[in-house]
Amino acid sequence: MKASAQEGRRVLALDLGSSSVRALVCDAAARPIPGLLARQPIQLRQTDDGAGELDADAYVAALVACLDDLQAAGALDGVELVATSSQWHSVLAVGSDGSAVSPVLTWIDTRARPTHAPADPAAFHERTGAWVHPLYWTAKVPWLRARLGSSAVRFVGLPDYVRGVLLGDDATSLSMASGAGMLDLRGRCWDTEALELAGLSPDAAELPALDDTPRALAPRWHRRWPALRQALWYPAVGDGAASNLGSGCSRPDAVAVTVGTSAALRVVHSSDHPPPSPTVWRYRVDADRLVSGIAFSGGGVLHAWAVQLLRLDPDAEPGIPPGTSGLLAVPLHAGSRPPGTAPPGSGLVAGLSLDTSADEFLAATMEGVALEAERALATLEKLFGTSLDVVLGGGAVDASPWWQRAFAATFDRPVRIADDREVGARGAAALALGLDLPRPVDEVRPDPEDAARMAQVRTKYAALRALTRD
Structure with missing residues (x-):
């Protein structure tokens, strides 16, 4: 991997997938620059009972390794923006200090079973665009809480956890929150009935804040990746939505x-x-x-x-x-x-x-x-x-x-x-x-x-x- 001089804005694009994590540098037209790509495989744990889990800290370490590779190649020089496409529907429990206390349950994990149904399923679907189903947090959050008890203080998605480690703020984007199946799409807020179905408080204190504001890299990483010190990190977008935008x-x-x-x-x-x-x-x-x-x-x-x-x-x-x-x-x-x-x-x-x-x-x-x-x-x-x-x-x-x-x-x-x-x-x-x-x-x-x-x-x-x- 060798960085070449190129004029114009550069964007570091992260892809948080379920089988690999990738980091690539794009030019001002959002075209990947040849050779400026780093990839790390991800180990997904699957079992016959329906588990589909990732290790949150191992995942962050894989992303850090990708950024280290690009830094070593000089590929991060000139990067002004950082963009992220992430798998939708993932969730993990974190403790009071923000550290992971459970594996990441991915969209592949089917073990959770809904315990309650919405009062009006059609109205719930119209508001949230989702259903109460094992794919969504309305089923997965109660399932995690039943197994973890008081150690599960809050629940976040994988990209939110990554953001917490790298930016010091584990807020989630509207795009990622909508994939949790708990967002009031028109109100752009956590849906009241979805919170109740998930056994969460009405003020959504156990969930990430909703914030689409670009942020900066946390100071603890400045010496490791000096080229990213001034870059703006944009909120993550669900991989399906990102794929539509990327294909025109x-x-x-x-x-x-x-x-x-x-x-x-x-x-x-x-x-x-x-x-x-x-x-x-x-x-x-x-x-x-x-x-x-x-x-x-x-x-x-x-x-x-x-x-x-x-x-x-x-x-x-x-x-x-x-x-x-x-x-x-x-x-x-x-x-x-x-x-x-x-x-x-x-x-x-x-x-x-x-x-x-x-x-x-x-x-x-x-x-x-x-x-x-x-x-x-x-x-x-x-x-x-x-x-x-x-x-x-x-x-x-x-x-x-x-x-x-x-x-x-x-x-x-x-x-x-x-x-x-x-x-x-x-x-x-x-x-x-x-x-x-x-x-x-x-x-x-x-x-x-x-x-x-x-x-x-x-x-x-x-x-x-x-x-x-x-």
Whole structure:
């Protein structure tokens, strides 16, 4: 890694993911500067009982190591702004001194079970954009408190904990608070009923303060990273919202379809749009904009599972065209995301025979993700009342031309291909810079024969999907 001289403002963009933490330097157009990237892997602890935990202090140490690497390379020189894209939904308990007294429960952790329901679930969903569900703090906070007792003084998200260590202030942003499922989206405050459901006091004293004000690095770190001494650290933005901004989907005429480990479709919009429909979540990008979407637990993880099961190369692609497998796969292998309640192990594969090949099984698995996304696309287009421009991105589809082809055929329209794998970090950088990034130019157009076959598959898939409980 070697820093090169470059004119203009520089932004340090942090990406706080569940499998790695990354720090990269972007230029004044929010473009990552080649070579100025540091990455540390993260060890996620998963168990059969539904645990999905991170060690908060080990996570901070990994981020510190990334910044040390960039400092040693001279890559932090000239950085004026620090932007952060972070995984949504994480929570941990802290003691009276702000230190972690529990692991970080990530979105993957499904052990918490709601103990109370809102008085009016539809009204709760309209206010918060969320549901009372194991994904959210309304379920996770009581679960943590029951296990930790009085040692759990307060509850914060992972990026809030990181901010507390580095900036000396563990306040949370509106974007991150909305992903907790406890924010009154219009009031931009903690929701009164959500606090009650989580067993928290009405004044939200056990939660982080809501603050979108940029802050400076705490003095204790000045000697370690002198180049960041004067930099402004902007509030963290949820990774889904950041990915939309980074792929040019910052207006309500476009949908970002992201397939990484999981998958999601999201639309950024202002507050003057209709309330979210029953299966659509809604969070905040910032004080002015919202993001609505539908997410799935099954994305690239299903490709990884299938190639491992079939003993294929990790980057294996089907050797047959989309729509020719003769199989149907409902991709609920890892369970469903809110408002669905399907547990892990709910996936289906129909049409198997003694003649089924590895190519057919892999193709059907990947088609299942595209078919599920097509259902979500129809829901979002109905909500926003328009045909949406599709931008396809994420590490899993970026690495798979076959999957890009299958998505175009399943949607039966051209799909734009995100031109940078670091869309989340780039989106956070663009937000800090006040930029509206253009959409990518490269696109994949559907092959007419692929589209005709996938239209028939869609009909069969809809019938099978109607039989599943989600």
